[in-house]
Amino acid sequence: MPHTALFASPHAHAPVSIARSMRLVMLALLPATLLGLWQFGWPALLLFLGTLIAALLFEAIALVLAGKPVRSGLLDGSALLTGWLLALTLPPWAPWWIGVLGAFIAIIIGKQVFGGLGQNLFNPAMVARVALLVSFPLEMTQWVAPQPLFSAQTPGLFEAVGISLAGLAPHWDAMTGASILGELSMEVQRGGDLTAIGTGAFTNVEAMIGTIPGSLGETSALLLLLGGLFLIRKGVIGWVIPTAVLLGVLVPASLLHLLDATRFIAPQVHLMAGATLLTAFFIATDPVTSPVSRAGQVVFGAGIGLLIYLIRTFGAYPEGAAFAVLLMNAATPMIDHYLKPRIFGRDRRGQPLPVPEDALPGDAAGKQAGGSSR
Amino acid sequence: MQLFRIRGGVHPDDRKDLTAGRAIESLPMPRLLHIPLQQHIGAIANPLVQRRQQVAKGERIAHGQGAVSAPIHAPTSGRIAGLGLYPANHPSGLSVRTITLQPDGEDRWHESIAGVPDPFALAPAEVAQRVADAGVVGMGGATFPAAVKLSLAKRYRLTTLVINGSECEPYLTCDDQLMREEADAILDGMRIMAHALGVTRVIIGIEGNKPEAIAAMRQAIARLDQARFDGIEPEQPKPDQHGSGRTGSDWAEPNPKVAGRASLMQLEVATLPMRYPMGSEKHLVQTLTGRETPARGLTADIGVVVHNPGTAFAVHEALRFGRPLVSRVVTVTGGAVRSPRNLRVPIGTKVEDLVEYCGRFREEPQRLVAGGPMMGQPLQELRVPVMKGTNGILALTAAEVGSQTPAACIRCGSCVDACPCGLVPLTMAAQVRVGNLDAAASAGLMDCIGCGSCAYVCPAHLPLVQFFAHAKGELAARGRAKQKQSATKRLAEQRSARLEAQKRAKREAMARRKREAAAKQRAEEQAASQAEPARAAPVAEVD
Numbered sequence: 001m002p003h004t005a006l007f008a009s010p011h012a013h014a015p016v017s018i019a020r021s022m023r024l025v026m027l028a029l030l031p032a033t034l035l036g037l038w039q040f041g042w043p044a045l046l047l048f049l050g051t052l053i054a055a056l057l058f059e060a061i062a063l064v065l066a067g068k069p070v071r072s073g074l075l076d077g078s079a080l081l082t083g084w085l086l087a088l089t090l091p092p093w094a095p096w097w098i099g100v101l102g103a104f105i106a107i108i109i110g111k112q113v114f115g116g117l118g119q120n121l122f123n124p125a126m127v128a129r130v131a132l133l134v135s136f137p138l139e140m141t142q143w144v145a146p147q148p149l150f151s152a153q154t155p156g157l158f159e160a161v162g163i164s165l166a167g168l169a170p171h172w173d174a175m176t177g178a179s180i181l182g183e184l185s186m187e188v189q190r191g192g193d194l195t196a197i198g199t200g201a202f203t204n205v206e207a208m209i210g211t212i213p214g215s216l217g218e219t220s221a222l223l224l225l226l227g228g229l230f231l232i233r234k235g236v237i238g239w240v241i242p243t244a245v246l247l248g249v250l251v252p253a254s255l256l257h258l259l260d261a262t263r264f265i266a267p268q269v270h271l272m273a274g275a276t277l278l279t280a281f282f283i284a285t286d287p288v289t290s291p292v293s294r295a296g297q298v299v300f301g302a303g304i305g306l307l308i309y310l311i312r313t314f315g316a317y318p319e320g321a322a323f324a325v326l327l328m329n330a331a332t333p334m335i336d337h338y339l340k341p342r343i344f345g346r347d348r349r350g351q352p353l354p355v356p357e358d359a360l361p362g363d364a365a366g367k368q369a370g371g372s373s374r
Numbered sequence: 375m376q377l378f379r380i381r382g383g384v385h386p387d388d389r390k391d392l393t394a395g396r397a398i399e400s401l402p403m404p405r406l407l408h409i410p411l412q413q414h415i416g417a418i419a420n421p422l423v424q425r426r427q428q429v430a431k432g433e434r435i436a437h438g439q440g441a442v443s444a445p446i447h448a449p450t451s452g453r454i455a456g457l458g459l460y461p462a463n464h465p466s467g468l469s470v471r472t473i474t475l476q477p478d479g480e481d482r483w484h485e486s487i488a489g490v491p492d493p494f495a496l497a498p499a500e501v502a503q504r505v506a507d508a509g510v511v512g513m514g515g516a517t518f519p520a521a522v523k524l525s526l527a528k529r530y531r532l533t534t535l536v537i538n539g540s541e542c543e544p545y546l547t548c549d550d551q552l553m554r555e556e557a558d559a560i561l562d563g564m565r566i567m568a569h570a571l572g573v574t575r576v577i578i579g580i581e582g583n584k585p586e587a588i589a590a591m592r593q594a595i596a597r598l599d600q601a602r603f604d605g606i607e608p609e610q611p612k613p614d615q616h617g618s619g620r621t622g623s624d625w626a627e628p629n630p631k632v633a634g635r636a637s638l639m640q641l642e643v644a645t646l647p648m649r650y651p652m653g654s655e656k657h658l659v660q661t662l663t664g665r666e667t668p669a670r671g672l673t674a675d676i677g678v679v680v681h682n683p684g685t686a687f688a689v690h691e692a693l694r695f696g697r698p699l700v701s702r703v704v705t706v707t708g709g710a711v712r713s714p715r716n717l718r719v720p721i722g723t724k725v726e727d728l729v730e731y732c733g734r735f736r737e738e739p740q741r742l743v744a745g746g747p748m749m750g751q752p753l754q755e756l757r758v759p760v761m762k763g764t765n766g767i768l769a770l771t772a773a774e775v776g777s778q779t780p781a782a783c784i785r786c787g788s789c790v791d792a793c794p795c796g797l798v799p800l801t802m803a804a805q806v807r808v809g810n811l812d813a814a815a816s817a818g819l820m821d822c823i824g825c826g827s828c829a830y831v832c833p834a835h836l837p838l839v840q841f842f843a844h845a846k847g848e849l850a851a852r853g854r855a856k857q858k859q860s861a862t863k864r865l866a867e868q869r870s871a872r873l874e875a876q877k878r879a880k881r882e883a884m885a886r887r888k889r890e891a892a893a894k895q896r897a898e899e900q901a902a903s904q905a906e907p908a909r910a911a912p913v914a915e916v917d
Contacts, residue, residue, distance in 0.1 A: 118783050
């Protein structure tokens, strides 16, 4: 008989695994990613691949140093997904070393120094993005207008390698500019009237489809939304955090926009521009760095949404989603400590529920007094 | 009726199609029966028979000891082949005290076996006593002596009897099939139990994936209502030789007394949502009544007692026919079994005989399990016996088990969503892992019912139930050690106090003796000194 080892119940398992979750998340990201790669061309593809390969490489090095199994560590897909998410938040024509440095920060500093998968306090991709944004503000804020692959103006592979190695040559400058949120933010700072400039640089339809300047994979609201809904449907992520994040952005945005449309950006712009949807569905839902209870997830998600709005509107970084995520990541242990589910048969403080009066027999007083004998 | 929502739970693939609707077959009498003396929660039974003794079916061969225990009866007539140690139907595979019975093939009931004409005329305590004498235990797997639960009316104000027909464990269909085939008998057993408990409300909860069982129980209630309307009580079927097959659809002999009493009872069938662990006693009660049992308490605290349909059937057999619990229905199933079946099996039959009858394995099973896949226990070998609580034997293929090497916890919170008890399994597991059992306990470890929902959904395939079972066992052991330690300390203190007292007594005695001796000496000296002049005087006189 082969049945010599002891097995604990259950003897059945839901068809889930970490690798499966990671694969499904990448699948959900694929449409938005492909659109990004198509419309930002060869430089974006080089950056994307470079970031992913670097992430895997750093993960492998860390696993070897830590004496952990390398093969299974790489195959769970967590490092690949971290690299992928990081690449999607980078300016599409950023030089190669931005991606590689970002991967180093994400994998080594953001994740492995904490002890590897499941141990990190902060979302690794967001740690990298913030570190890059603060350290290299120029490279991290050059947004090119979409140049679909195989169109006339688009750089070829050879030129793309040049862009990737040497950064943007001056003659590409014509095509770069601020992102929508940056532009609108500057307009507000100049004291301009948002209703006057309208949505000249930006139509809702374009933003929905994603043919606007922006980070590599953040431009298409529609594709990210579909990917997110797919993940909720598959049970990979819950609906609570995304909903809370979106409401956290939309509620204050709507209120203030109603109050003064000339100074406050319309809620749908907040929703579709920048990293809102990517954050709501793919970043904030990172299991490792988000709270585990339903109530905690509501607080966490709403906090991220609100912070995104506050940073965008009143802070110095119009693309401030990463800061919002990191701030709430820091609050996660505290949220988990205070917002636990109520235990069955106990009240919120952990005391057993009282035995209802009507359930005790007539001579209950005596029994209850000595009831501990049960 | 209105149902209430419970927290958490999972939806495992129920795989009941393997055996659902398969009529219960009686297993041919095996060559030997190995009847363990510990088949129930509580004190081990004490053997009453000797080697080579002839016993009849239903004869008591071991009696229960203490308040929580159960007697054991001969599953068939035959000769006691031995009393000794035999591998237990337990994950440890260790040997336990077991009576081995060699059937004589006659399957002859003991002559004293006789039912009560009207169980409802008995006092509740007498019903409970008869159930206790019949060795009936919880047939859902928990094997808590049924009579103890039928005597709760003495200490609690009870309102409702709930029959737990949820059978939420995947694969198992023994309760389903029993309800389909023996609805009238189960209904009768339920009413007898309600009588013993003094309750008038009885709810049978059945998960929606068993529409035939629901219909069968509803029809049985309708038949009973019709009989009440006609002023008659359905006649109980005559006992047949093999004991379990009964029809129960024809009636005669009106018995208005019984019908009148029965009409006070409110019988309901509730269709439960399909969600594991719906069959967890406290969660079932919450679903049906909306009331939550206080932690560390019993459902009786909120006026409810829960029994399994198999137990109701056994109570019916015990009261109507006087038959003790000597056989049970076992679902033999799993992807590795060639032809899965529901079998009525004498207690003590080797699992091997069941597997043999089901055509052995179509492929080598990766895991053998006694019970359901969610809470069942792994079996080390096939020669272990079927016990009163064995509701299923599963031979599972690797694909069905779906086990993977555990990975790191990614804090996804799936376990938190799945936990029906509102616990945070990932935190408790982390605490257990580093040996901080007290922290795990204060996080609610002892409120864990071990249902396995958390481990079932864990994407990292962490053996969470293993962690918790280990921690509970370790804490219990520590508790015992602590108790022992404090008892030892108390005894040691008493001993040193005793020794001290002895020493003191000795010292005091010594001191007293010394004092007395000194006093005596003084007295003597005094006497001597008084005598001296007297003595001197004559000397003087002599002078």
